[in-house]
Amino acid sequence: MTQNEYKKQLIKLIQINKKNVFEEDEDRKAFINSRFGVDSTKKLSIDQLKLLLDFCKRNVSDIPMLHPVENKEFVTELQKEKIRVLWNEKARNKSEEALLNFVFKITKAKIILLDDLLKGKATKVIVALERM
Structure with a gap:
């Protein structure tokens, strides 16, 4: 072969x-x-x-980022913390899945982990959460 x-x-x-x-x-x-x-x-x-x-096949739980994403910065620790705090204060369903669905609704970016969110899109999520 x-x-x-x-x-x-x-x-x-x-x-x-x-x-x-x-x-x-x-x-x-x-x-x-x-x-x-x-x-x-x-x-x-x-x-x-x-x-x-x-x-x-679910033999591994995740694949690490194997390449640097050019001209794109990922969400910072402070942004993740702010998103989680606001989510826990304002959301009825506080699950991680519900949070990721909300992120998709706001950013149109389907992510598996909050760590995959881009910095600019994280700002949009924070603003949307503050307006809730």
Whole structure:
């Protein structure tokens, strides 16, 4: 089996197993972009495809950020703390899932962890929470 054939086989396995983790293709693409800096599985290396497949099969709980995101700063610790404090004060449903759904509603960014939120979008969330 050539490397190209092996890569295609890994992509097929990811396509089969992606529903275990990602509800929609948009979520999968955003995750791939945040972790690997590409927008398609075709652009991933074999090692990256193996990592993604392990994640889709739930063999690992998360994939660390493997690339620096250019010109984008992630949420600071102070912003995360402010978001959580405001959320606990103002929200009826104080769960993490409800918070992430609120973040999506405000920013249109589907994130898995609050750590994945960009700094500018975190500011929008804080303003929205303060107005609640």
